[in-house]
Amino acid sequence: xxxxxxxxxxxxxxxxxxxxxxxxxxxxxxxxxxxxxxxxxxxxxxxxxxxxxxxxxxxxxxxxxxxxxxxxxxxxxxxxxxxxxxxxxxxxxxxxxxxxxxxxxxxxxxxxxxxxxxxxxxxxxxxxxxxxxxxxxxxxxxxxxxxxxxxxxxxxxxxxxxxxxxxxxxxxxxxxxxxxxxxxxxxxxxxxxxxxxxxxxxxxxxxxxxxxxxxxxxxxxxxxxxxxxxxxxxxxxxxxxxxxxxxxxxxxxxxxxxxxxxxxxxxxxxxxxxxxxxxxxxxxxxxxxxxxxxxxxxxxxxxxxxxxxxxxxxxxxxxxxxxxxxxxxxxxxxxxxxxxxxxxxxxxxxx
Ligand SMILES: [Fe+2]
Numbered sequence: 001x002x003x004x005x006x007x008x009x010x011x012x013x014x015x016x017x018x019x020x021x022x023x024x025x026x027x028x029x030x031x032x033x034x035x036x037x038x039x040x041x042x043x044x045x046x047x048x049x050x051x052x053x054x055x056x057x058x059x060x061x062x063x064x065x066x067x068x069x070x071x072x073x074x075x076x077x078x079x080x081x082x083x084x085x086x087x088x089x090x091x092x093x094x095x096x097x098x099x100x101x102x103x104x105x106x107x108x109x110x111x112x113x114x115x116x117x118x119x120x121x122x123x124x125x126x127x128x129x130x131x132x133x134x135x136x137x138x139x140x141x142x143x144x145x146x147x148x149x150x151x152x153x154x155x156x157x158x159x160x161x162x163x164x165x166x167x168x169x170x171x172x173x174x175x176x177x178x179x180x181x182x183x184x185x186x187x188x189x190x191x192x193x194x195x196x197x198x199x200x201x202x203x204x205x206x207x208x209x210x211x212x213x214x215x216x217x218x219x220x221x222x223x224x225x226x227x228x229x230x231x232x233x234x235x236x237x238x239x240x241x242x243x244x245x246x247x248x249x250x251x252x253x254x255x256x257x258x259x260x261x262x263x264x265x266x267x268x269x270x271x272x273x274x275x276x277x278x279x280x281x282x283x284x285x286x287x288x289x290x291x292x293x294x295x296x297x298x299x300x301x302x303x304x305x306x307x308x309x310x311x312x313x314x315x316x317x318x319x320x321x322x323x324x325x326x327x328x329x330x331x332x333x334x335x336x337x338x339x340x341x342x343x344x345x346x347x348x349x350x351x
Contacts, residue, residue: 164204
């Protein structure tokens with residue numbers, strides 16, 4: 001596996017200083033020259049080029065398993081910010097085969113920019129339930145995270161509506177409404193309640209805030225733990241990550257993670273690049289990512305929920321399997337992002 005970093009990630013051992021398209025193309029060609037079966041400049045049969053904003057630490061085990069099973073070498077271009085702009089600038093020369101992004105909204109952006117192509121593939125359609133893929137085949141979910149509610153002993157919030165109810169006055173903690181995780185949640189609320197309903201909900205939540213929106217997702221969970229908040233909102237995997245650390249005992253005793261009915265769920269997903277030079281290998285990789293083996297690795301290493309219903313769940317995640325069957329469709333997270341941002345600004349949620 002060859003990994004090229006171009007996103008300002010610090011301290012990576014395999015980081016290179018490659019900054020331009022030419023360098024990326026050169027690296028891919030070099031991969032061929034090194035014996036990875038490149039048989040033309042970019043149309044090599046034995047490799048696949050993955051463009052992603054997903055950190056390598058989350059991908060490595062899955063991609064190594066793919067290489068072992070398929071014999072196809074994976075070249076990864078990791079760009080934390082500006083992946084879409086980069087691919088657009090590369091135009092017809094882009095070596096990208098598969099795009100992987102950690103947000104439905106961003107996957108939609110790639111499709112809208114004409115950078116990804118629809119896929120009609122029986123194996124993918126069978127592996128990924130309709131709620132976690134695009135209806136036209138432009139993206140397929142790999143893992144899910146729920147926007148969960150965290151409550152303390154006297155919390156009481158079990159649903160998103162509870163967060164806006166008068167009983168929660170002075171008790172709710174949330175990060176900035178403009179963060180992409182909350183934009184996805186508000187987009188979902190617009191999808192299910194309409195704009196007016198979502199506005200009333202968000203105003204209700206604002207009325208109930210324990211403090212000005214601040215901090216990251218973990219800070220909301222810590223706020224519940226230290227009693228500053230009766231309920232906080234954060235992505236599910238952060239809780240499981242925190243359970244691996246010093247706070248495990250305290251968290252288990254004092255903080256409950258609630259995945260509400262019709263939970264807001266966002267996905268990391270894959271998409272086929274519109275001009276994929278290694279199209280068949282791209283489909284092999286996409287099928288592998290949606291398959292049980294990859295999903296099991298993901299779930300056990302990253303604590304994200306699999307999308308494949310046949311995948312195993314680690315014990316910590318198992319109890320949420322049932323409620324997640326009744327989650328909101330992932331597409332709702334990306335559908336009304338503009339309207340959601342406007343709503344946050346208009347009601348001054350962060351002030
Ligand atoms: Fe995150």
